[in-house]
Amino acid sequence: MSDARDTLFRYLTLLQLIPRSPGRISTPVLKEKLAERGFHIDTRSLQRDLGQKLSTQFPIGCDDSQKPYRWYFDRAFQCHLPALDVPSALTLVLAEEYLKGLLPPVVVGQLTPHFNDARQLLDGMASNGLSKWARCVRAIPNGKALIPAELDEATWQTVAEALLEQKAIDVMYLSRNSETEKPLTLHPQGIVSRHSATYLLAHVDGFEDLRQFALHRVKHAAFSQRAWQARDDFDIDRYIQSGAFGYRQGPDNVVLEAEIARPVAWLLQETPLSEQQTIDALPDSQWYRLTAQVPDDQQTLWWLMGMSTNVKVLAPSAWRETLKANAAQVLAHYQDTPNTCDTH
Amino acid sequence: MSDARDTLFRYLTLLQLIPRSPGRISTPVLKEKLAERGFHIDTRSLQRDLGQKLSTQFPIGCDDSQKPYRWYFDRAFQCHLPALDVPSALTLVLAEEYLKGLLPPVVVGQLTPHFNDARQLLDGMASNGLSKWARCVRAIPNGKALIPAELDEATWQTVAEALLEQKAIDVMYLSRNSETEKPLTLHPQGIVSRHSATYLLAHVDGFEDLRQFALHRVKHAAFSQRAWQARDDFDIDRYIQSGAFGYRQGPDNVVLEAEIARPVAWLLQETPLSEQQTIDALPDSQWYRLTAQVPDDQQTLWWLMGMSTNVKVLAPSAWRETLKANAAQVLAHYQDTPNTCDTH
């Protein structure tokens, strides 16, 4: 890439260097970055490129309130280089529907231009007038969709950058217990997005232990002066499996054996519980016998609970007992008169 | 866009017209499409653009086995015009983790270049050598992740295009009951992606009733000669809510009243069940009183079941009864000796 002397390519590089609207970049910085990439051009040329060529053809703005002008892309603009094809666009639309229930609005918002691009493509396809695609595509999430916790756009940007560029941050944090915001200096080690809430794993400056910080309770994040402190021993998977998010998990898989009703059998035949899974019809009934290797985790147990009467767990016995005890306790809750305990 | 005579812009348009690798486009077609967009150039120029300019700077291939050469983009290439920023890249990584458990691999595969682009950006950031971002970002899905049903890439492409461009398709369909593949002509009306499986809503040629077709049981989809038949009365939301996917739903919201344990209270304070929700502490206990307007659907009921002993539903009474009956039935399943019915 030393002397890639091609105007087209230089323009492309230039366009890639201009950030989307909250961001800005000044002309001298652009010149420098271009030089880094092998484009040694006169400042005047760069000015002409920006002011006359690019800004007429692209939604590029210029902040000329201060003298080294600052350039930025329109917030909504997105351009994919091999243009999106129809199946990809449809996938993006589906993805958006799913993600809206899973990630905080601000985080999904980061991808809005992409989704808009997809929608635009689909809109433009409607040869016969009104576009109907929006009325024929739906994503149904798996579980109950809780409303994702709101978080601040600036916070997300700062935290994301801090984590990946290994910087410490100063935040105002509203802890769960107290009502007051406390200033903290954090050393980010990881981010966990657990269905509808997003957590930062970090340790507080001066302390050793790792803690979770709900991002929506973080106010005013900013890069800190303090140097970022690593934790070499940190393993995010181990951390999660240790039960930090209520998902404790045994180290090994277990063999689940159960009798399942026909609708469940059909479901699992199409979308199996695991790679190792067998389903056999039981004689003289609408029931099936399921054997599957599954992880020993909370998720699976919850799924079994949700299946309620459609699944009878035989093994592992621990789960069987848990389900039984749960059912007994739930029943007890709802039982007004303790004596009306019905069995089969 | 009539006489947008700018080389740069023409190149850009050209690049957008070249499809990703499974697709191809021939030189004369390109010339025509360029003309449509206001670029009236000589064939020779186009040939030069492709063969000398673009293909040296971009991963563009040329299939010269037949005479009108056919051009295509490298499968893996992706270029976002305002380049991805760090927060967006992180969002993409999170999105990928979620979507892998929700959409069939082939569908997610449509977006692979995007995700790769994001990963590449993050990889390139690691100033201090090895990139660690992969070890510090996780998405924990809400429910149990079943293994998404596999489906054929060509099938997805055909079905997606047929749906959106309103074409009928000929398929070989392996129905759930029979073991044999049957040829069908379908008129696609919608696509529903329900957690791990994806369904096409269509009516069979010659019939009036709408049916669901699991995409992973569709083999050999191809555009049909037959003209596509619309169904004006089709409303996908109404269709889903009518219970077609096991998610029957009452037309109105209901008011859920329940007593919830403290962890649930915390969870719901951060990621509410609905916009209208109040949580009040109950005196003399670790319990809280929840009131929320929620949809009257299966999802919510399942969620309540999963909460098991941590939630005691007070209203609506129908749910209360359902939960109670369920618990009783589950308990009955697990009860070896009917007499050991324990209550509080």
Next chain:
DNA sequence: ATTTAATGCGGCGTTAGTTGTCGCAGCACT
């Protein structure tokens, strides 16, 4: 207040690249 350095911008001549045209060659089809 004056100086100084940095930035933007118009203009100009040189240079380099782009474009259409022509002719030729290979290929498929008739």
Next chain:
DNA sequence: AGTGCTGCGACAACTAACGCCGCATTAAAT
């Protein structure tokens, strides 16, 4: 063999890009 399509090399005319210069404006420094 003929015809039409496509790709490619070459050439000349044209156009655009580039660096340089000078000047105006602005902000910081003296």
